[in-house]
Amino acid sequence: MLNFTTDQPGGDKLCQLTGVSSYIYNRIRLFQGIYAPASSHVYFPPKDLSGKSLFKVHDCIAPRRTAASIAVRAVEVEDARAEGRSVAYQTRLQQKSGVKGYSLFFAPSPAMRTTYPHLKQLWTMGPTAAPYDTMHLVLLNVVPHLRKLFAGLKLVNNKKDEDYFLPKATVALIGRELREARQTVPLAQARSLRIFDIHQKSFKAVDWMHFILCSGELLLASRIPSAFYKIFMALSRACRLLFRPRGVSEADIQSIDNDLKYFVTNYYDKIYRGSAERLPLCLSTNSSLLDIVPLLRACGPAWVVWQFPMERKIGTLGKLIRSSSRPHTTLVKNVTRKCKADLITSFGQQYLPTEWAETTKKPWTAPGLPRGSLKVPQDVGPDCALLPPRSEPVGLGGAEFASMRPVLIR
16 A cells, blocks of 8 residues: 545545644644634644744745654653643643544554554655545635635625625626526536536536636636635636646646745735634645645655545445345445456457457447547547537627636636
């Protein structure tokens, strides 16, 4: 096993970290947070309310967690527990270090080291053995949070006149544009063009990916102030390189780093603005964006460790449970049957196409794109496939074309 890929809560459980109740929530760097008694939460601004620097976005010198540092903190917590120290003392120690105790894969006890010697490689890797899943960090945390801010769904002290709020008339116009756009794209893409204010709870990572990479640029152009639109576009440019299913060059990594730092810096300057009442906007996920580039260098491209394939696989397992009284037995039986059928099918189609066609009475077709798809040649642009539309394309005009024009000019 090379590493684990998890969202933040899952990684905290795996590493035996305290999670959101800790003053240090980031798994990679030691960013100090601020406890807010009113909400009983810890937030992560770059400066505390007195102006003292907690971490820097550019030229960050915050120390990083290592295998050795995690092990030292784990020993301190375990020793306090063995000495019978008070629960309050143990809790303060855990919150200060962010470590709850021994963990099998990252900070094992002496007994674990003796029992599981084959895991010793993981014990030296430290946090890079459990990198953030960028799908969860960016698409299910940062992007929805930003969209809620622009839609006026995340208020601070019930203040409803922020500069970055979209007017209600504009929100209604965006809803009409999305409804009309749904009729011109394949069903697979239409799901991502639902009205956010109504269907936000059912949005999945792929829907947020469509928003940050495709629709958001046009829907927000000339509708929010330029400063906030640039913040959105910095995140969009970073995501276009981050979620591209291919390798990343040094130039790509540097571009991702610049755009993410621009996003984080301007988010704190123009949205948080250093105000005590706006402290709840300083979520840990914003500071965690600074860990993406170090993880790219340590673990490779984001698509190597994201969880899209696994989550889709898990989504298919529910249909294979046919018995409520014996769910595990029926699941194992049906998964085995399905795997055997897939193996026989793939072997027959690839190595015995003629015999397979005669047996199944279905003509053999070469694997490739869906019927009616158009492939863009490599000498024209990036590798992609255009799915057939559900209806004939129509010309743009009126408000849609007016919204698109500023983006096309750029």
